[in-house]
Amino acid sequence: MLTLLKNRKKLLGMNARNLDYVRPYNLKKSKLVADDKILSKRILKKAGLPVPRLIAKISNNEELEKFDWAGLPASFALKPNRGFGGEGIVVVYGKKKGREDAWVKASGDIITVDDLKNHIRNIIDGTYSLSNTPDVAFFEERLTLLKLFKPYSFKGIPDIRVIVFNKVPVMAMLRLPTKESGGKANLHQGAIGVGIDLATGTTTTAVLGKGRHIEYVPKTRLLLSGIRIPYWKDILKFSVQAQEASGLGFLGADVAIDKERGPVFLELNARPGLSIQIANLAGLKERLERVKGIKIKTLERGIRVGMDLFGGEIEEEVEEISGKKVIGVIEKVKVIGKDGKEAEVEAKIDTGAGLTAIDFDLARQLGFEKTVEEYQKLDVDYEKIKDLEKAEKEDVLKGIPDIVDTAIIHSSHGTTLRPMVRISFVLDGFVIPAKASIIDRSHLEYPMIIGKRNLGRFLVDVNK
Amino acid sequence: MENISPIISYFIRQGVPLDTVIMLFMLPIIVTLIAFFRQVVGIKAFGIYTPAIVTFAFLAIPQLRYGVVVFVTVIIVGMLMRYLLKRLKLLYLPRMAITLSIVAFSILLLLAMGGWMQRTGLAAVSIFPILIMVTLVEKFVGTQIEKGNRTALLLALETLAISIVGFYIASWTGLIKFIVVYPWVILATIPVNIFLGKWDGLRISEYVRFRDVLKNM
Known part of the structure; x- marks a missing residue:
């Protein structure tokens, strides 16, 4: 009940849409353009947007x-x-x-x-x-149907509705025609609306018609979330361009994707429907208010702001379900070494490596100067010791201070025997204790790689 | 009626029937009620004219239930006619003319049936409220074409509900007596409507429509 009262301020109702957004931002002249399909086609075409041919x-x-x-x-x-x-x-x-x-x-x-x-x-x-x-x-x-959408839509072409305000795309949904909607992509006729994460163009939650939440296309096992919409940035770009060309300050832009032509701008809406909030499980009013008054100079900036502000929910959702954090390939980490000595570095997340490794220089910063010094002095040539028993190999590094283990690493540069020291690192809020091997990485871009053994609490997103 | 307001007695002296005066004073209340239902509750009905006129049609019929029966008959026959005439593929106005004619005949049958079932009250319903309701059919069929059967039926039910509420308010003796004594109170509907016209909060129906979003945001 309490969340209900708190959340109602974030939601855009019909009264607020008409009074606070349509009236002040969509002037009569622009509304006339939106309500005249042939005229809007002409204006959009002139602005360089692809439209269906008359x-x-x-x-x-x-x-x-x-x-x-x-x-x-x-x-x-x-x-x-x-x-x-x-x-x-x-x-x-x-x-x-x-x-x-x-x-x-x-x-x-x-x-x-x-x-x-x-x-x-x-x-x-x-x-x-x-x-x-x-x-x-x-x-x-x-328009012809894109192969990707074929299993999801019944007759008719799906389209993408993007709400644009102040040159910023604020919310979007994919509309899939169904049997009930007679092949039309309008929610009130029974089409499916699927929310879209603005940053990635990936679908999230879905609604059938004007109210019921669904996970699958009815009567199939086709999951509606996780569809990656092609040409995503172009779709956002066209939507913002259409706002500039039409003068509609509060715009519902409809873009379809044609098999041959790619994204094609379908229609301008001066009074976009509110069900998009149900599809996205998010409030429009809150988003509109965040964007209101920001000075957006260029098209690219508007798109950037929309993607940054209203994207990334998917990642949080994945984290919630799996209990794991989603990290990128390169991450900033804080490394803690001997006697609490700290250093902040960019580390490469390397799922191809088993163990974590740090560079000589970084090891020195972390209080392992002696370890590095002694190890360099030994100057172990693996070729010479490769035939020794495992225990004998370990003995080679015996006497090096702070050593907790040894590692034999086979890499593209050959095989090395390395000492390992005890460190811990902080990645995305987690403190991970680790044993790290020490090696010369001065010729490499990153002073640290984090290997599989220390990545159990994370999922790696290669696009991040 | 000793407290009767001077303005009301002036109208009566000029020969305006008291009923007419009261009806005209009721109108602002009824239309404000309809505006309130739309903006705050979220019940749409067919605009403002239709529920208002149906309310007055109900008031002009001796018993509310006869008014409701006529209303329901008009909607049902209108719906049936749309299906029957669909195949003929006629243009809008001629098709509507046929629909209206058939609706008129159906009402005549209904009245006769009322007489046959000893419900003389039904047959005694005067012509104007009936005509008003017959013309409702255009609104209904027009909505069917534009927004589909479900929406049209829902809007018809909403219109019926609002008109019934309006009927009870407008025929409430306490309110009528109050207006006769303090007719100027009616002017209060203007600030009420200014408030409604600036109200940008969620409608009650929207709490239902967006309940999933409100819970899961």
């Missing part, structure tokens, strides 16, 4: 009568110019075999020229337009 438009009954049906391609999408919520859209996938005047819809149904004419008349009459005003019907290129 095939033809029909503005009145006269144009409808004169229309050249034979000129239509085998597949296309027919849309009302001022439609909303995905209503009134007809998508055809190909011509009906052996017929010039009929196409096949996503559902497998046949649609004839007469059906299309009727539908277009309804569009022109304003059946699907905002406040039922007369409208224009247009045909545009049909």
Whole structure:
């Protein structure tokens, strides 16, 4: 109950969306652009964004009568110019075999020229337009489904909704058409919304329709989380560019990915829906307020800020589930040596190595000057002792101060016999006690490598 | 009625019927109620006009249940007609004209049925409230086309609920007597609406809609 009261301030409700964001940031002129698909297509194209190609438009009954049906391609999408919520859209996938005047819809149904004419008349009459005003019907290129999305979507093309505010992408979701939504990617028609981690473009939690949380695509074992969306940075870039071009301060950008063309900008939304918060299990209001007032000069900076502020949840989630920390390949560590002597270095996380190793110089800083000195004096040539018994080999280094163990390391530079000392290091908040071998690493980039034996509490993300 | 406000008695002296005066004074209360239901509770209904007009239609019918029966009949017949006419693929207005005509005939049948079942109250319902409800069908079918069956049905139920609440408020004798004595109190609805118009908090329905987010954020 208490968390409920605390969290309600982070959530964006319908009242706050309209009053605090749509009204002040989406001026009437920009809203008119967003509600006019042909106009927004033209403006976005001019701004250099890829948009679905316009095939033809029909503005009145006269144009409808004169229309050249034979000129239509085998597949296309027919849309009302001022439609909303995905209503009134007809998508055809190909011509009906052996017929010039009929196409096949996503559902497998046949649609004839007469059906299309009727539908277009309804569009022109304003059946699907905002406040039922007369409208224009247009045909545009049909996008083709990306292979990656094929198993996840039912007919129709999934798209990615990105909310952009003050040039910063603040939240995103992948929308997957389902059988219930009739192949449309609108949540209120029953599509699936999957939250996206802004930093990595990887999907997180999912919602079916407007309320129910799901983990799998219904009736399958296909996990909805962990889908890596291709062209992620481009998608964010297009969304921010679309904001600049349209002037919509609070924008819901829809981007689809075409098999051949890559990311294509679909639509501008001046009143983006709120269910994106359910898909992401996160509050929009909190994010919007964090971004409000920041001066963002360039496109890249806006994207960077969005990725940094609103990404990385996945990592935390992995850490929560596994109880392990996610670390990168190179990490800053604090090393503690003899008598509490400390040094801070960048260490290479090396899952190919069994043991942790430190450079002579670092060993000296940690209070093992004597160890290094004695070891260097011995100048052991492994070739000479390689035939000795194990215990005899260990004896070679006997007498070196602070030695706790010995190690024989086979590396690309050959095999060496090394002394080991007791150290501990602090990595991502954990204090790890370790035995480290000492060797000359002065020719290498990092003075320390951390090996498998000391990495049990971590998961390594090679992208980090 | 000795405390009757001078402004009310002035209207009555000018020949405005008391019922009309009270209805017009009730209107601000009803529409404020609808605004409150939308902004704070989150019950949408079909805009503000439809629930307000249905409330007044209910008030003009002798018994609330007859009003509800007419309302439900109109919605059901409207829904059936949409399915029946779908196959004909007609344009919007002619299709709506057919729907309205059929709805009108159904109501006539309903009234006759009321008489046959000895419910004379139903047959005695005056024509204007009935006509108002018949025209509801356009709103309903329009919503069906734009937002789908489920939403349309939900909005119809919400409209019905708000109108019933409105009906009870507007026919509450205590409130009517109060307005007759202190008609200026009605002006208080204006600051209430200014508050509602600036209210940016979560609606009650949104606590339900976003419960998972609120719990797991």
